[in-house]
Each structure stands twice: as structure tokens, then as C-alpha cells.
Amino acid sequence: MNLFKIIEEIEKVDPEFNERVSPRRDAIKNITSFGSKVAVAALPFAVATIFKKAYGASSTPTSVNDVLNFALTLEYLESYFYNQGAASSGLIPAADATLYFNQVQADENEHVAFLKSVLGSAAIASPSFDLTAKGTFPNVLSNYTTFLAVANAFEDTGVRAYKGQAVNLLGNQVVLTAALSIHAVEARHASAIRSLRASYGANITPWITGSASVSNDTGIAAINANYGAGAAGYPAENNVMQGGVDVTTLASAYGSTTPYNVACEAFDEPLDMTTVVNIVTPFFA
């Protein structure tokens, strides 16, 4: 995130931003002036501070905090999952830990820390978790194939969850941009974990593919809900209707129409909050 640009843009389009950040009209200028002198490494802290000033305490719109706490809950689950995975001796091969899971684990813990710092006292506490999902994945912390599959599902679901909340942050430069930025990182994770599964023989691509009858391309029936339809307006991952256009009717490299699998792959689908909560609830102890 480019903090200075954000402040500059906010000044242009949102005169009230100053008031929310500080009762003093020139407070934002002080921050900008100070910020231009600090090292890049200090920026994340500055961003978090502005979040709190702008949207913390009594002036916080409930909906924004709800979205952030929803995101925090998912990040608690993901960070717990990767922390437990890393702590399970013999689960993750050393090479995969070095190249992939150490980084994913670090990112998820950073997401937790970031969201907690943004929410401040409004942050909810971490629930207790049951990574077997009430026995659905009994060997999730002892069988690497299961661990990879659950990681795949968590990341793809995280992408769907953040995407589904974007509209609730419409026009909110600071919070929406941060949410979209986490969303992109979850998608990078999903891609890498899918590639890793493929390297161990799973028939899977970095992107979610499908057919008219298949929305879950992971080969694991127990996570069908993660790829299925949610509430009205939240179709399954094999949806091909985009903005009122059936995108299979558009031209492609193969002729005047687009193959169904390409239409699935090119667009990831959002999911509503209630459906996501229902999906992750079995993982709460």
C-alpha cells in the first residue's frame, strides 16, 4: 500500500476523513510530513495507526468492524492450522516447509496481527479450534495429503470470503484496499498449494476449474460446500454468468465460443458471510 498516495487521495475525495482521523484539520498533513521521512519498514505501523484513528472506537461503522472481525476469525483459523502443522513433527517435508509453508504460516500470522491492530479493543478473541472438523479429517495433522487438501480448501475459501465482503467496503479506500490486498495474498497461497498438490500427483491446477456439473475440482467430496453456491447471488465456482453475460458465448483462441472450463477458471466466485461461517463452524471446538 502506498500510504502517502492514499492520504493524498482521501484528502481529495473525503473531506470528513480529516475529522475522523483527528479533530485537528491539519493532522493529516503532519502525518504525511512525518511519514515522508520515516523508513519504509515503519509504514505498516503507520497504516494501522491511521486505521484505528479513522475507524476505531465510537466512530467506527459497525459494518466495517463486522467485516474485519469476520476476516480475523478466518485468519485465526488459518494461522492456527499452519502453526499446528508446523509443530507436528514429520508432517511437512522440510523442503516444502522452506519453500512454501513457512511463508504461508508467516503471512497468516501477520494477517492476524494486522487485523487485531486495526480493530484494537474491538477485536474478537480467537475461538478454540478442532482441525479434524468433528472427525471429518481425523488425520489432518498426521497425514500430509490430508493436510494439503485442507490447506487448499482453506485458502480457496479465504479468497471467496474476502471477495464476498468487498461490496460491504465499497468506496472505502483504506479498508477496502487492505482487504483486497489480503485477498490477493490468499489467492497466491491457494495457487502455490494447488501446484504443490499437483506435484504429489493430485489432478489439480493453480486455478479453480470445473464443468457444468462440477464446482469442486479438488477431488475431495468432504469440501464440496467450499466450492458450491452460497446465498442468492453467490453462485458456485463453476458459474459462467458474469455481469449478465454468459461468458462461454464470447470468442476464444478456439473459435467463436469459450470452453466451459476456461470460463470457470477465469473468474473466481465470492461467497456470503453466512455460508462461510457455516463452512468453518465444524472447525470450531
Next chain:
Amino acid sequence: MKTETENNTAGPGMARRSFLRYAGIGAASIGLVATAASCHKDHPVTPPSAGIDVGAGDTGILNFAYALEQLEAAFYIQVIATPYSGMSPAELTALTSIRDHEILHRNFFKAALGTSAIPALTVDFSSINFTSRASVLAQAKAFEDTGVMAYDGAGYLLQNPTYLTLAGKIVSVEARHAALIRDLITPGSFVGSDVVDSNGLNNSLTIAQVLPIANTYLKTKVSAASYNYKAS
């Protein structure tokens, strides 16, 4: 058959009507931004240039995305038409899929924008060595990472929730591409510190930061006057 054709045109038609509905809001924000820009030392007033402007409001943002998708589609079409030496079967499969996704993104924006769409852009890939794996993958990485940062940075400017969700549906696919390409170059670089900050957030870019990069690969220069950028 007749019904199918009608359905196919109904979507873009509806999208155009939506644009008209939001045009008023777009026009209002242009005035605001232009006023602020004119009294800021970092944004000197420059004369209008030749080339194409994406326009204002949501139309401008979607045309900005359409320009990037045109660039990406043209790039991967060339990559598959003239594969670099030593392209593995797995790389050919992956790059072909990415080409197909980018072509669909391009054609989707063209359909959704209808008569509001900017014209087809002429690319200039003279700086890219399509026979070299290193050159092609480095360029692919740059396009994908820039695409992700561009969508993330422009998302808040969208006023129509449908368009915001659509941008979200596309940006995560670009991020999946970026991760794959980066790991083809250097395994384990899918969330490298050059693209993801210490909070675990993907970096983002403004339109004014993205278009100069895109214009490096375009004969037809693209501007976004409403978003503080005019091509020189």
C-alpha cells in the same frame, strides 16, 4: 438460436444502461479530483496528448482494466504462437491456460463496456525476447504482479458494487497466475517480499503508477486524465 443471440446482447446492453446511471457520479468526482490536482505541486497541468483516455467514473476504471487485459492477452497469444526454446509440456499447458483466461478477461470487458469501450490497442513488444524462457517468464511475472497491484489499487474507485465484485473475481485469478509464474522462475517466490509487505498485504499501485508501465508496451498510449495521468 434466436433466443441465444438475444441473451448474448442483453448483458452488454444492460451494462451500458448501468454506465449511464453512474455517469453523473463519475462526472462529479472528475471535478473534485481535477480541482485538487491543479493545486498540488506534484501534478503539473499538462496539455492533452494524442492517444486514448480511459474516461471517467466506473467506465474509466473498467477501460483501465480492459487496457491491461488487452496487453496481457496479446502477450500470451505471442508466447504460445512462438514458444521459447525448451518450453516444457507442463509450462506449455499452464501458459496456454493463462492465455485463455486473459483472452476471456479481454473479451468480457469489451462486451461489458459495449460502446463505452476504448478501441483495440496496438502493442509494442520489441523489448521482449520471445525465444528466451528467462525473458518471457520475467515479463509474465511483471504483467501479472502489476495486474494484481493495479486491480487492488483501483478497486476503491468503483462505485457500482457489481463491477467491484467482478474486478474481485478477476484479480484473484491474476494473483493465481502471478504465484505460478513466480514459482516457475524461482520456487518459493510466490509471496516474495517485493510484492507482499510485512503485514502480509499485497502491494497496490495507483492508475497513475500503472499506466506508464503499461505504455512501455503499447504503441497506442493510454491516459487516464480523471485519475491524474496523461501519457506524454
